[in-house]
Amino acid sequence: MKKILFPLVALSLGLSAPAFAQRGDATPTTLIAKPGEKTVGDADGAFTSLFKFNEPTGEAMYKRVCAGCHMPDAKGAKAAGMYPALAANKNLATAGYPLYIVLHGKNGMPPVGKMMTDQQAADVVNYVRSNFGNKYKDKVTAADAKATR
Numbered sequence: 001m002k003k004i005l006f007p008l009v010a011l012s013l014g015l016s017a018p019a020f021a022q023r024g025d026a027t028p029t030t031l032i033a034k035p036g037e038k039t040v041g042d043a044d045g046a047f048t049s050l051f052k053f054n055e056p057t058g059e060a061m062y063k064r065v066c067a068g069c070h071m072p073d074a075k076g077a078k079a080a081g082m083y084p085a086l087a088a089n090k091n092l093a094t095a096g097y098p099l100y101i102v103l104h105g106k107n108g109m110p111p112v113g114k115m116m117t118d119q120q121a122a123d124v125v126n127y128v129r130s131n132f133g134n135k136y137k138d139k140v141t142a143a144d145a146k147a148t149r
Contacts, residue, residue, distance in 0.1 A: 051115045058127025061120055065112055066128070074132035081108050088133035095140045098125045099148050118145035 055061040063072070069083040070076055076085035092098050102121050103113035113121040119142040129136040 052117070053115055053120060055120065058120075058123035058125070059131075061116070061124040062127050066124065069109075074128065086128050086132055086134075092129050092134055092136060095125065095129065095136065095138050096144070096148065098128060099140050099145060103145065103148050113145070113149075118142035118149070121145040 053061060053065060055064050062074075066086075067074075070086050071083070074086040076087075077083045086092065099113075099121065101109065102116075102125055103111060105111035116124070122140045122142050122145045126139045128134065129139075
């Protein structure tokens with residue numbers, strides 16, 4: 001199962017096979033562990049601790065990591081799974097909720113925040129909460145992300 005899971009997860013995150021390390025349209029993603037090496041992260045160490053994203057802004061992080069499922073316009077999608085809309089989403093009113101979801105996952109969403117620094121997790125949450133028809137002004141901080149981990 002691990003041999004299948006790792007490539008599928010990597011591909012779902014937009015990482016190409018030759019190297020999970022570079023996409024032509026974005027800052028490189030850093031491979032921090034060898035494939036198959038057990039690391040702290042998801043339940044069996046299959047993927048969340050293998051990579052760290054290098055996107056410098058919340059917008060870049062959203063486009064690289066989140067838009068693949070939640071769509072570039074954040075309106076979500078229904079296909080093989082249900083990807084909730086983040087646009088004009090009242091569930092984002094409490095800043096700690098989306099931060100928790102990014103860091104720990106929920107239902108079918110993996111804990112992608114484990115591949116982000118505390119600042120990156122805060123930045124992407126703040127970006128989503130202040131764009132796509134969301135006008136939430138209170139911001140989460142890297143300290144909030146660290147405490148939520």
